[in-house]
Amino acid sequence: MERYQFEDLISDYLENTLTIAQRKSFDSYLESNPKAKQLVDNMKNNINELNELPKVKTSAAFMKNLQGRLSAERRIPVESTAKSFLGFTPLYATVMTGLVVAFLFVSIELFNPEKPNLPILNKTFATHADEGSISNKHEPTENDDNQNLADVESDSLDQLDDDIKKKDYSKQIHLVND
Amino acid sequence: MNQSSSNLYTMPSVNESRKYIYTDEELIGHFQNGDENAYVELVRRYKDRLINFVFQYVGDYEQSEDIVQDTMVKLYIKKHYYKEIAKFSTWIYTIAKNLANTELRKRKRRKITQLSHMSREEKQIDLPAIQPETGQEVQNEFAHKLIRNAIQQLPEHFKTVIILRDVQELSYDEISNIVDVPLGTVKSRINRARIQLQSELQELK
Incomplete structure (x- = not known):
């Protein structure tokens, strides 16, 4: 048995967990090495001394002090909830309020009967639709531009005339003598 | 924490040997369900064992008692962290060991003469x-x-x-x-x- 093998097996020897063959080999090593035997004996004494170390106990005030500390711990959550709004911290409450306001604004804009659709959205969708049609068709020429301009002008003038014709002010005009 | 009514869980005397003794794992289960008497019994069972361990580890009685108190407070606050896959004793010793380690590191940082x-x-x-x-x-x-x-x-x-x-x-x-x-x-x-x-x-x- 080598020295390092011997050192590895000391605890197993002291706790009696070696096999019979290992124990015989260990014993023969001890017989031939008085220093090794001295080390094993000392270690055995140390383990006994460690086992017999006087037991330390908590002080008489331990439970009382613990009770005081637990009371203090119980108070902490109460203080923290006082600084919250409906269970949210100030930061989260602000964020949540912002989100709710934004949601309400978008909802009103989407479902308001006087404004059927969001103008911004319409414009965006129209632009995308135009882009799609442009990409699929030929590039615009000067003739196309003139034609489009004429169409737009005629449409807007027609629309204006239609609006004037539609308006009936007869019931709103009152003569002074009436 | 009502100590007076905690004898529900205490060890039985010789005459009361038929009385059921709760295991540590059962006690922590009761405590997790809100029974503070079970907590008191666990503290009674472990306070001396833990101070014995921590004292040998830290070498200072007052600090050891503080560490055991911290361990018990942690047990109280973090009771739901215990899962019944390990023994309760293992769990509580681990908490005490970690707190003792932290204390030793703090001590080294403060350069207290040791x-x-x-x-x-x-x-x-x-x-x-x-x-x-x-x-x-x-x-x-x-x-x-x-x-x-x-x-x-x-x-x-x-x-x-x-x-x-x-x-x-x-x-x-x-x-x-x-x-x-x-x-x-x-x-x-x-x-x-x-x-x-x-x-x-x-x-x-």
């Missing part, structure tokens, strides 16, 4: 001179102080396992769970810790 930082001469001054005519009690006290000082000289990983094994007499399995290393490593560490303790003791003597 025995391990002293020279050999300073260490020897701390030890009482033993006279041939002194009684057995004094000799025992000296021997205890010597071995405690030797434990303090060990590296943390050796100190933990040797205290848990040779002072607390826990099983290798329990120690393996507490220090979170494989069983083989625990055995090897305990063996090497015992050899190093012997060499520390020789130097101190």
Whole structure:
């Protein structure tokens, strides 16, 4: 048995967990090495001394002090909830309020009967639709531009005339003598 | 925390031997369900065991008691972190060991004069001179102080396992769970810790 093998097996020897063959080999090593035997004996004494170390106990005030500390711990959550709004911290409450306001604004804009659709959205969708049609068709020429301009002008003038014709002010005009 | 009504869980006397004794795992289960008497009983069962462990580890009684208090407060606050896959004793020892480690690290950072930082001469001054005519009690006290000082000289990983094994007499399995290393490593560490303790003791003597 080598020295390092011997050192590895000391605890197993002291706790009696070696096999019979290992124990015989260990014993023969001890017989031939008085220093090794001295080390094993000392270690055995140390383990006994460690086992017999006087037991330390908590002080008489331990439970009382613990009770005081637990009371203090119980108070902490109460203080923290006082600084919250409906269970949210100030930061989260602000964020949540912002989100709710934004949601309400978008909802009103989407479902308001006087404004059927969001103008911004319409414009965006129209632009995308135009882009799609442009990409699929030929590039615009000067003739196309003139034609489009004429169409737009005629449409807007027609629309204006239609609006004037539609308006009936007869019931709103009152003569002074009436 | 009502201590007066906590005797529901206390150990039965000889005449009451038929009374059911709750295991630690059952008690923590009751406590997790809101029964504070179960907590009181757990504290009663473990306060002395834990201070015994922490005191050997830290070497200062007042600090040890603070650490055990911290452990019990943590048990109270973090009760739902315990899952019944491990023994309760393993869990509570792990909490105490971690808190003791934290305390030792804080102490090192603060550079409080510590025995391990002293020279050999300073260490020897701390030890009482033993006279041939002194009684057995004094000799025992000296021997205890010597071995405690030797434990303090060990590296943390050796100190933990040797205290848990040779002072607390826990099983290798329990120690393996507490220090979170494989069983083989625990055995090897305990063996090497015992050899190093012997060499520390020789130097101190």
